Amino acid sequence: MIEHDGVALSWLGHATVRVASGGTTVYIDPGRYGVLDDYDGADGDVVCVTHGHHYDADGIRAVARPDATVVAFDGINTHRIDRDVERFADLPYEVRSVDSESDIAVGDAIVRTTAAYNDPDGPHVRANGDPYHPKGRGCGFHVTIEGVSVYCPGDTDVLEGHEHLAVDVFCPPIGGTCTMDRHEAAGLAVALDPGLIIPIHYDTVDAIDADAETFAADLAERGVEVRLDR
Numbered sequence: 001m002i003e004h005d006g007v008a009l010s011w012l013g014h015a016t017v018r019v020a021s022g023g024t025t026v027y028i029d030p031g032r033y034g035v036l037d038d039y040d041g042a043d044g045d046v047v048c049v050t051h052g053h054h055y056d057a058d059g060i061r062a063v064a065r066p067d068a069t070v071v072a073f074d075g076i077n078t079h080r081i082d083r084d085v086e087r088f089a090d091l092p093y094e095v096r097s098v099d100s101e102s103d104i105a106v107g108d109a110i111v112r113t114t115a116a117y118n119d120p121d122g123p124h125v126r127a128n129g130d131p132y133h134p135k136g137r138g139c140g141f142h143v144t145i146e147g148v149s150v151y152c153p154g155d156t157d158v159l160e161g162h163e164h165l166a167v168d169v170f171c172p173p174i175g176g177t178c179t180m181d182r183h184e185a186a187g188l189a190v191a192l193d194p195g196l197i198i199p200i201h202y203d204t205v206d207a208i209d210a211d212a213e214t215f216a217a218d219l220a221e222r223g224v225e226v227r228l229d230r
Helices: 057-063 182-192 212-221
Strands: 002-004 007-013 016-021 024-028 044-049 064-073 094-098 103-106 109-115 139-145 148-152
Touching (some): 016 139, 044 057, 094 103
Parallel strands (some): 044 064
Antiparallel strands (some): 002 007, 016 024
């Protein structure tokens, strides 16, 4: 766990991030790839899901309080997910849908969203040229608790407009292949100039292996603090 300005942050593996402060706990993209196996938390007031690849009903149940609110991107179509998944309507929680330009209050948390996708003309595409994450299928989450903003951009390239956000803690994916890589994430980090960076979405599977230590050293040379939560 990492402390920053009264906020407790944890990267629990893959894309799963926990943010807690002032009696409010938010999880972003809980589950997948066994990262929450045997997890004993279930303290989440708000659970955010960026896109279908990270939708995991068991993961949500592992982190959510009985009265939790699930905030899910409205482009997630459970019938299009190539796994056996529950419909959001069958979850025992309030579910709120958001698009890529939402700004809502969920209890004591302010939840904003940003676009998240791979440019079809960019490097993060499949062998047939299709982007891993087409436009309109996912979002990023910018969550503010007790005045501290935490930004998880989702599975995405660096997009126009990202650099203008006000961010205290930045949690970029650095694994490359299907998201920005560590070099692209470092460039965005410098533009955002947050108080702290915690990289995520790397080393879970071979396709997203990344040298997090070099990422941290590179940004330290540019005066940006990185903490590796392992």
